[in-house]
Amino acid sequence: MDISKLDRKLIWHPFTQYKTDEPPTVIIRGEGSYVYDSKNNKLLDLISAWSVNIHGHCNPIIARAIYEQSLKLEHIIFLGFTHETAVKLCKNLSTILPPELTKFFFTDNGSTAVECALKMSIQYWKNKGQNKSMFIGLKGGYHGATYGSMSVGITSGFHDAFSKLCFTNKFIPFPETWLGDENVEEKEEKSLAMLKEHLRSCGSEIAALIVEPIVQGSQGMRMCRPSFITKIVELVRQYNILVICDEVLTGFGRTGTYFAFEQTGIVPDILCLAKSLTGGFLPMALTVATLDIYEAFLGDSFEQAFSNGHSYGANPLGCAAAIASFELLIKPETKEAIRIMSRTQQEEANKLMKCEKVERVRVHGTIVAFDIKKPVCILSFKEKCKKQGIILRLVGRSVYVMGPYTVTAEELRNAYDIIATDRKSVV
Numbered sequence: 001m002d003i004s005k006l007d008r009k010l011i012w013h014p015f016t017q018y019k020t021d022e023p024p025t026v027i028i029r030g031e032g033s034y035v036y037d038s039k040n041n042k043l044l045d046l047i048s049a050w051s052v053n054i055h056g057h058c059n060p061i062i063a064r065a066i067y068e069q070s071l072k073l074e075h076i077i078f079l080g081f082t083h084e085t086a087v088k089l090c091k092n093l094s095t096i097l098p099p100e101l102t103k104f105f106f107t108d109n110g111s112t113a114v115e116c117a118l119k120m121s122i123q124y125w126k127n128k129g130q131n132k133s134m135f136i137g138l139k140g141g142y143h144g145a146t147y148g149s150m151s152v153g154i155t156s157g158f159h160d161a162f163s164k165l166c167f168t169n170k171f172i173p174f175p176e177t178w179l180g181d182e183n184v185e186e187k188e189e190k191s192l193a194m195l196k197e198h199l200r201s202c203g204s205e206i207a208a209l210i211v212e213p214i215v216q217g218s219q220g221m222r223m224c225r226p227s228f229i230t231k232i233v234e235l236v237r238q239y240n241i242l243v244i245c246d247e248v249l250t251g252f253g254r255t256g257t258y259f260a261f262e263q264t265g266i267v268p269d270i271l272c273l274a275k276s277l278t279g280g281f282l283p284m285a286l287t288v289a290t291l292d293i294y295e296a297f298l299g300d301s302f303e304q305a306f307s308n309g310h311s312y313g314a315n316p317l318g319c320a321a322a323i324a325s326f327e328l329l330i331k332p333e334t335k336e337a338i339r340i341m342s343r344t345q346q347e348e349a350n351k352l353m354k355c356e357k358v359e360r361v362r363v364h365g366t367i368v369a370f371d372i373k374k375p376v377c378i379l380s381f382k383e384k385c386k387k388q389g390i391i392l393r394l395v396g397r398s399v400y401v402m403g404p405y406t407v408t409a410e411e412l413r414n415a416y417d418i419i420a421t422d423r424k425s426v427v
């Protein structure tokens, strides 16, 4: 069977322009930090299978947990029923979350986790007798592909075709920064000034602030200073506005701590988790809320109840994968791997600073990104990377390096030679 041919005939891939894009690479299997294509070429996965994989491909512990769970209970409606795996997962996650975040609502991907957070915020205020239906977001933020999540991510550039049907929100510039950036204070001041203006003009209509803390993933890993997030949260809270942290990408160790918000000193009212929640095995997401949010939904009729849910909510297989992934994450070996990866990334970022072909080198925790100075052809870039045995993604002119925590320091150093620091490098 010619997979490529049949794929072309049958399948419509995401975010793909068929007229100009290359056919997709057929991947046969994965193991650890590598995947193998149909010619058995070994490729280092430096995009973590679109940011979902943290413990490597086909991790046998997670695989076994799913298999064993599938023989016990594969799924049950989560309305009026519950199961041990869901409860155990939330109990586990509680141990690495602040005590304020206590109520876990299950959905099945990042977009629905955000959608759920938006609906929670709006109904929270409605139940309290207040009509607040706008959000404040950061320009360039990406929060998912459904209408609510597109509405708070409309400035990302991914949703222009649907902008007419998206609801109106307020946005402030994202003060992106990088190594050696001298204008960060200025950018932050500008952004804070705009926030203050929004708050003065319509603060009472804003239900919540939504942020990707520290790293804007889909924008090519744009980064801001943690203290900026602290400042905007403190400001909006003076106006009785809820705070949603979208940690769909930054969660589970990516920025060096379990969650990025830990580095900002703030605790969100609502937290969105997805992507690597299951270690990259199954689609599952959580929207975690404070007791205050939850209690606003208590009442004598269904009218106050949170009217939201999905058929595959709290799927036991997803929960089993997430429990196994959590247990791997909190192991001292994994913490050490994250520390080593973060240190290596920092060192390599410093080296990239000396590379003439790139600019705006940024690093936070396990994530490095930079921009290529000259215009680049995505096709030839991807092709060159693949030939050298690495998988990378180009977003505009930004390249990011974000592998699973199984990638070693040596593998990373080799990858940077291939990418940019060697004479024969791809950029």
Ligand SMILES: *Cc1c(COP(=O)(O)O)cnc(C)c1O
Pocket (backbone or CB within 6 Å): 109, 110, 111, 112, 114, 142, 143, 144, 145, 212, 217, 218, 246, 247, 248, 249, 250, 274, 275
């Ligand atoms: C990927 C992403 C989403 C959307 O998640 P999906 O699972 O693709 O729907 C939302 N927010 C952030 C920050 C993301 O990176």
